[in-house]
Amino acid sequence: MAQLHGRRYIRAFVSGFFVAVPVTVTFLDRVACIARVEGVSMQPSLNPGGRNESDVVLLNRWRIRNYEVQRGDIVSLVSPKNPEQKIIKRVIGLEGDIVKTVGHKTQYVRIPSGHMWVEGDHHGHSFDSNAFGPVSLGLLHAQATHILWPPNRWQKLKPVLLEERKPLYSEND
Structure with a gap:
């Protein structure tokens, strides 16, 4: 009798496991996940304690499913220079905007269609659009909420x- 009870427990656990894993993976892939923010590029908004402390943020993937972001949002995106790495930056400009750059090769940039301009809050300590230019919306990963x-x-x-x-100028306002 105890053996039968044990089998029933194992069968229930295995069937629950095979339901829970795909549901969890789908949730993390489509809805939300968490991430540790490393580095100083988003100070003082994130990691104000410097290298001693790392903020952990909720990344909402559902919010950006249609590539809808607004100026000022903090987003996670695939690095345009290293597709293995995700970076976190603030959206400064959207398609059609003209932004004044900080140390970019040109002083003003018009953001092309399907792109955005992202920067870290800690200017001079951030690898952002001032280094690599406008970023394709296709590289968006999530919005930090x-x-x-x-x-x-x-x-x-x-x-x-x-x-x-x-x-300096926005077509959409």
Whole structure:
């Protein structure tokens, strides 16, 4: 009798496992995941403690499923220079915008269709569009929506754009 009870337990566990794994993988692939933010490029918004502390953020993949982002959003994207790496930056400009660059080869850039301009908040310490130019929306991975760790930093991330980083011209406004 105990052996029969044990088999039933194992069968229930295995069938539950084979349902839970695909559901979890699909959720992480399509809806949301978490990630540790490393480096100083997004200071002071993320990792204000420097290299000693790393913020952990919620990455909402569902929000960007139609490539809809707005200026000021913090996004995760595939690095245009290293497809093995994901980077996290703030959206400064969208297609049609003219942005004033910070150390780019040209002082002003018009963002082409299907692209965006992204920068780290810590200018001079960020590998961003000022180094590699406008980024294809196809490289978007997720939008960072909340800081989850450390607990004293729990907060919703709001789209913020400093006045001096706003586009000089925007077709869509």
